[in-house]
Amino acid sequence: MKTKFQACQILAVDINATPAQIKDAYRNLARQWHPDRFIDVIEKQTAEERFKQINAAYEYLKKEIEAIDIGFAQSSNVKSDFRSTVKSTAKRESSSVHLTAEELYQEAATLGKNRHYEEAIVILGLAIKLSPRYSKAYRYRGFIRSVLGFEMSAEADFRRARAIDVGLSPQAPVPSTSPKTSIKT
Numbered sequence: 001m002k003t004k005f006q007a008c009q010i011l012a013v014d015i016n017a018t019p020a021q022i023k024d025a026y027r028n029l030a031r032q033w034h035p036d037r038f039i040d041v042i043e044k045q046t047a048e049e050r051f052k053q054i055n056a057a058y059e060y061l062k063k064e065i066e067a068i069d070i071g072f073a074q075s076s077n078v079k080s081d082f083r084s085t086v087k088s089t090a091k092r093e094s095s096s097v098h099l100t101a102e103e104l105y106q107e108a109a110t111l112g113k114n115r116h117y118e119e120a121i122v123i124l125g126l127a128i129k130l131s132p133r134y135s136k137a138y139r140y141r142g143f144i145r146s147v148l149g150f151e152m153s154a155e156a157d158f159r160r161a162r163a164i165d166v167g168l169s170p171q172a173p174v175p176s177t178s179p180k181t182s183i184k185t
Contacts (some may be wrong), residue, residue, distance in 0.1 A: 010057035026058040101131035135164035
């Protein structure tokens with residue numbers, strides 16, 4: 001595998017797919033192209049080649065995800081840098097020079113660009129604490145949580161952002177966007 005783009009093409013996933021989406025795509029394709037499913041010799045050979053490509057693409061993406069996880073640990077120097085960032089932000093928040101929610105958001109955006117996702121989530125939490133109706137912060141935190149594979153908390157942040165955008169309280173329950181079926185008797 002030469003590039004992430006090629007691996008994503010083979011697995012038919014978006015380049016920004018979450019680890020869970022990549023795993024689901026891999027499982028579905030592996031099931032579909034497993035050589036044992038084919039009887040004809042030519043079809044079986046084609047399936048074997050395709051199956052090898054699918055496995056290689058998945059291994060490539062899996063290694064990349066692991067490298068990002070290792071990068072998290074190294075970038076935070078086993079969480080000590082992370083703790084110092086949070087402490088320094090908290091000190092700035094309580095000092096005479098108060099940061100606004102927008103300034104905290106910008107700091108979180110910079111951290112997010114540099115793949116310091118956990119730190120960005122903490123900073124966005126502080127921005128939300130300062131301005132509970134800041135839908136942009138909820139949306140970005142939801143995006144980062146989605147990238148990390150935390151789909152339930154990401155969806156909760158997206159729902160809060162939608163609630164704020166339509167004028168509801170951020171704590172008000174917002175109906176899910178998925179259609180509900182009703183049973184008629």
